[in-house]
Amino acid sequence: MLLGILSELESGTKDLQAEDVTILDARNLFVETILLYPDADKRLRPNAEIVVSPNFESAVTKVLNNATDQLSAVEREDVCGLQINYPAAQAPSGKPLNLSEQAKERKKTSHEEFKYLDCQFLRPTSYMCERFFSWAKLALTDQRRAMTSQNFEQPMFLKVNKLALGRVRSC
Incomplete structure (x- = not known):
C-alpha cells in the first residue's frame, strides 16, 4: 500500500518537473493531492508557509483559468503588472452628451474590463x-x-x- 502511494506521489513530482508546467498545472496537481491525501493540506494549500506571495499565485491561477472576474481587489493589485488595458475608443462627436448618455459612458469606463498577458510564461x-x-x-x-x-x-x-x-x- 505504501509503495502504491509513493509511486502516485512520484508521478506527481515528475509532472511538476516538465518543461511546460504552469502555475495552474501545479496548483491543480496540489489540489488533487490534497483531496487524496488530506494530511498534505498544511504543506500544499494555496496559503501554505512556503508560498511567498499567495495572493499573486491565486491571481495568476485565476487569470490562467480565464476567471478574471473573480479576482479580489488585492489579487488584482498583485497582477497589475500583467494587465493590458484596452480603453474603449471614444468617437468624438460634435454634440455634447445629455445626462443619460454621460451616465452610461461613466458606467462603461468605471467597469472597464482588463485583459491580461498570457501568464503561461510564469513557472512554478x-x-x-x-x-x-x-x-x-x-x-x-x-x-x-x-x-x-x-x-x-x-x-x-x-x-x-x-x-x-x-x-x-x-x-
Missing part, C-alpha cells in the same frame, strides 16, 4: 529552483570550482533565461 518556483541547482551542479566541475561567484553567476543567468533571451544556446 520549485521547477525553476530544481532546474537551476541541477544546472549549477553540472556546471561546477572540478576545473570550474575555482571560479569567482560573479564569473559563475553570469553564465548561469544566461542559462536560466535562455528562453526569454532567445539568443543563447548553451553555457
Whole structure:
C-alpha cells in the first residue's frame, strides 16, 4: 500500500518537473493531492508557509483559468503588472452628451474590463529552483570550482533565461 502511494506521489513530482508546467498545472496537481491525501493540506494549500506571495499565485491561477472576474481587489493589485488595458475608443462627436448618455459612458469606463498577458510564461518556483541547482551542479566541475561567484553567476543567468533571451544556446 505504501509503495502504491509513493509511486502516485512520484508521478506527481515528475509532472511538476516538465518543461511546460504552469502555475495552474501545479496548483491543480496540489489540489488533487490534497483531496487524496488530506494530511498534505498544511504543506500544499494555496496559503501554505512556503508560498511567498499567495495572493499573486491565486491571481495568476485565476487569470490562467480565464476567471478574471473573480479576482479580489488585492489579487488584482498583485497582477497589475500583467494587465493590458484596452480603453474603449471614444468617437468624438460634435454634440455634447445629455445626462443619460454621460451616465452610461461613466458606467462603461468605471467597469472597464482588463485583459491580461498570457501568464503561461510564469513557472512554478520549485521547477525553476530544481532546474537551476541541477544546472549549477553540472556546471561546477572540478576545473570550474575555482571560479569567482560573479564569473559563475553570469553564465548561469544566461542559462536560466535562455528562453526569454532567445539568443543563447548553451553555457
